[in-house]
Amino acid sequence: MSERKFKYKSAFDIIGPIMVGPSSSHTAGAVRIGNMARELYKHTPEKLVVTFFGSFAETYKGHGTAVAIVAGVLGFETHDERIPNAIEIAEEQGVKIEFLVSTKETEHANTVNLELIDEQEKLNLTAISIGGGSIQLTEINHHSTILNQEQGNGLVLTANQPKTAIPCVENALESPEFVKVQQLNQETVFFVETVSDISQKLVAKIKEIPGITAVMPTTG
Known part of the structure; x- marks a missing residue:
């Protein structure tokens, strides 16, 4: 284990x-x-x-x-x-x-x-x-949202315009690593791990990115 x-x-x-x-x-x-x-x-x-x-x-x-x-x-x-x-x-x-x-x-x-x-x-x-x-x-x-515990923090994102939204997410995070991608309810789900502190301010900033429909810390 x-x-x-x-x-x-x-x-x-x-x-x-x-x-x-x-x-x-x-x-x-x-x-x-x-x-x-x-x-x-x-x-x-x-x-x-x-x-x-x-x-x-x-x-x-x-x-x-x-x-x-x-x-x-x-x-x-x-x-x-x-x-x-x-x-x-x-x-x-x-x-x-x-x-x-x-x-x-x-x-x-x-x-x-x-x-x-x-x-x-x-x-x-x-x-x-x-x-x-x-x-x-x-x-x-059945897809793991955990890739590298040493990265520090995780997010689940949903996007209806992933091609334009995800580069902006990458710019907002420090050393982001995208874990899995899948489709759910006609949206794309991203699992992301980053060394950035997932503060309420950061979550609010990512929510404002056009094409992002939900931002959920995997811890907290």
Whole structure:
């Protein structure tokens, strides 16, 4: 098994965000994983399959991880008071939800896999909650988002005009390395690693690049 470094940006990552729920790792982090899936998928799926691993598999009911994942997929933020009712809200919207547990060994205890499914598109996403509400995306549609941990920081980008947008992204980052490229929902998905600090200012700058439709740090 390879050894990965799970990254924190600051003390605030350990303190955690403003949230609804008993645990930053099991609730706020889970909401953020669902949020990232929603950003990529662009809409509410007809079916959601959630598979929990490690400690998530043992505590996902009691710690609110299940409702938190669903809340994130619905687009709720970590402080949304609707989180406890997310499953009921999703079902009212016609979403079929299935929760599974796996005994498969993973590199981090708080690992979850999401499948968002409808007649046109399917998204498979694996991520971990590394503490304090921070998350790390590890796979999209079975493509690893991690290439070189020594690079420092990662981004997932979606673009509808990649030929013009990506050179501008390269100029905005220090030593960028593009990991994988694939098509999803008629957009191109890029996995990028860089030594640049992924600050909110940098994320906002990249979002302003014409042709970029979403910018998501893979950690934080």
